[in-house]
Amino acid sequence: MQALLRSLARNQRLLKDFVVRDLKARYVGSSMGFFWSVVFPIINLCVYMFVFRLVLKARWSDSQGPLEVALVMLAGIVVWAAFAETVSRATNSLVENSNLIQKVVFPSELLPVYLTISSLINMCIGLPVVVLCVVWFAYVAPPDVHVLIEHDKVTEQPLRLVSPEGGTELAVPIFLSRGLDRDVRVQIELDGTAEPGVDYADPVRELVIPSGQLRVDVLIFPLHDMDDQEGEETIIVRLAAAENANLIKKRSKDGRMDRHQTAYITDADPSDAVREVASTFLPQQDIDPHYSPLKLGPSMLFLPVLFFLQILFTVGIGCFLATLNLYLRDTFHLVGVGITVWMFSTPIFYPADMVERAGLGLMLKVNPMHWLIDSYRDVLLFSRWPNPVNITLLFVVGLCVFWVGSKFFMSQKARFPDLL
Numbered sequence: 175m176q177a178l179l180r181s182l183a184r185n186q187r188l189l190k191d192f193v194v195r196d197l198k199a200r201y202v203g204s205s206m207g208f209f210w211s212v213v214f215p216i217i218n219l220c221v222y223m224f225v226f227r228l229v230l231k232a233r234w235s236d237s238q239g240p241l242e243v244a245l246v247m248l249a250g251i252v253v254w255a256a257f258a259e260t261v262s263r264a265t266n267s268l269v270e271n272s273n274l275i276q277k278v279v280f281p282s283e284l285l286p287v288y289l290t291i292s293s294l295i296n297m298c299i300g301l302p303v304v305v306l307c308v309v310w311f312a313y314v315a316p317p318d319v320h321v322l323i324e325h326d327k328v329t330e331q332p333l334r335l336v337s338p339e340g341g342t343e344l345a346v347p348i349f350l351s352r353g354l355d356r357d358v359r360v361q362i363e364l365d366g367t368a369e370p371g372v373d374y375a376d377p378v379r380e381l382v383i384p385s386g387q388l389r390v391d392v393l394i395f396p397l398h399d400m401d402d403q404e405g406e407e408t409i410i411v412r413l414a415a416a417e418n419a420n421l422i423k424k425r426s427k428d429g430r431m432d433r434h435q436t437a438y439i440t441d442a443d444p445s446d447a448v449r450e451v452a453s454t455f456l457p458q459q460d461i462d463p464h465y466s467p468l469k470l471g472p473s474m475l476f477l478p479v480l481f482f483l484q485i486l487f488t489v490g491i492g493c494f495l496a497t498l499n500l501y502l503r504d505t506f507h508l509v510g511v512g513i514t515v516w517m518f519s520t521p522i523f524y525p526a527d528m529v530e531r532a533g534l535g536l537m538l539k540v541n542p543m544h545w546l547i548d549s550y551r552d553v554l555l556f557s558r559w560p561n562p563v564n565i566t567l568l569f570v571v572g573l574c575v576f577w578v579g580s581k582f583f584m585s586q587k588a589r590f591p592d593l594l
Contacts, residue, residue, distance in 0.1 A: 264492030471557030
């Protein structure tokens, strides 16, 4: 390991030249140039969003909307693409540069290192896209606020919110399409044949959805009155205005989202009606304690540490595989298959909880890329400091991989010209 570090220190200028040359050669002759570093992750995101979000209905929690799921996927795709590219290119780097190694005294240990740095710089071109999306969705474009019309899980039909006079309260849920790091105030209007203060207790007309939360309920308490022959009366709860959010413009295609919901008060026997409401109404869901809204914060200062850990781990793997590929040329092809398997066993397009529920939690505990991608997501999307356990494991594993890879590389370096 020390021999590799000393060589890098002696050949800093050459290393820089190789990195610059590789970055220029990536899109030589391309009219869009480095803009492809932004386009590729977005194209991949669209493909995987279609497969995993629209077809397979993958989501990280009940509290996250489609936009948040897209950004979680995008952050994982950008980091994984840089890692996969480096490992793949580094594996074949000695073979591709055999002319340099065979004909001149060339520090071949620069090859895996410059490829790692080049891919990392290319990744840093894509990361601002993630950050700008967080800025846009967290601070510029407020989410929609709407009334959720509960549906029966079996029949998929809208549930009727019904209660008798003096019966159990009616809960009309008000939802945000995604969470914010600030409170949302929603004003409501009441309409219908039922009279507030007479047929039901007049509810508050302004609600506050706390930061990080997606739902509050408008509670309506039916009252007894003197008229026993009123029949069924209606209460229409309508969204009137919202602060820090936009009112939904129109009803959703499946009828689950709207700007108004109708509840009913009947003259039925209280005991019967209460049983009906208890059996059909879906109660308010508990807020996911692990949910965090999109947010930028001081945790971004931790990015250089993640860059360092990524370089440490990737260079070690690159050095080991590049050397092994000289002895076993099938290594390059096996690496291509292995990267694909590794990608789909890493929670990039699906939540880690899904793996744990399937009884495969051990797969996450031994996967350094899961630790790395999860740490990037904490820093870039949710303004959380990375899990110290993950960071410690990344450093220990990265250091061990770097030591083994560099030791193997430098011990076999003298044989490279003969093996090529």
